[in-house]
Amino acid sequence: SWIFLGELILDIDLDYDLKFEEDMCGTCTACIDFCPTSALDEYQIDAGKCISYLNIEHKGDFEEETTDLNGWIYGCDICQNVCPWNNKFSQISDENLFKPKEEVLKWTDKDWQNLDEESFRKIFKGSAVKRTKYTGLKRNINSVKNTK
Secondary structure (H helix, E strand, O other): OOOOOOOOOOOOOOOOOOOOOOOOOOOOOHHHHHOOOOOEEOOEEOOOOOHHHHHHHOOOOOOOOOOOOOOOOOOOOHHHHHOHHHHHHOOOOOOHHHOOOHHHOOOOHHHHHOOOHHHHHHHOOOOHHHHHHHHHHHHHHHHHHHHO
16 A cells, blocks of 8 residues: 555546455454554544544644654554555655655754754655644654653
8 A cells, every 4th residue: 555646637538447346455454453552443544543643634732641652753654564565565766755854864852852943844845744734743742752
């Protein structure tokens, strides 16, 4: 399921592919077994427990002081990393836009805690990290800091 979604807008008719309905998971439950918050069940997700939902899509403060992001300040994707299909077919992209920002690779916890809004806007311009907004990323950093 490591995919990049794209869209083409055409003014010609195309033949549709056959609908894909095969269950590729079989008896595998790796994603369920490795999810640190038990957000996954068979073909269902509880977004309120999903770390990626909480630290990217959730807006505002966390309802519970005890919200545990398991050390993640943005995303999680453990379920993606343990999927046998992803491991079998994934390919590392040569596209530089998919690579981590060089300036943050060696940051310490202190560097993250000292991140200001101007630096956030500059460093993450054009990045998916902007989805969480500066206030959301700072909320996540503070939440992780408070659970260490």
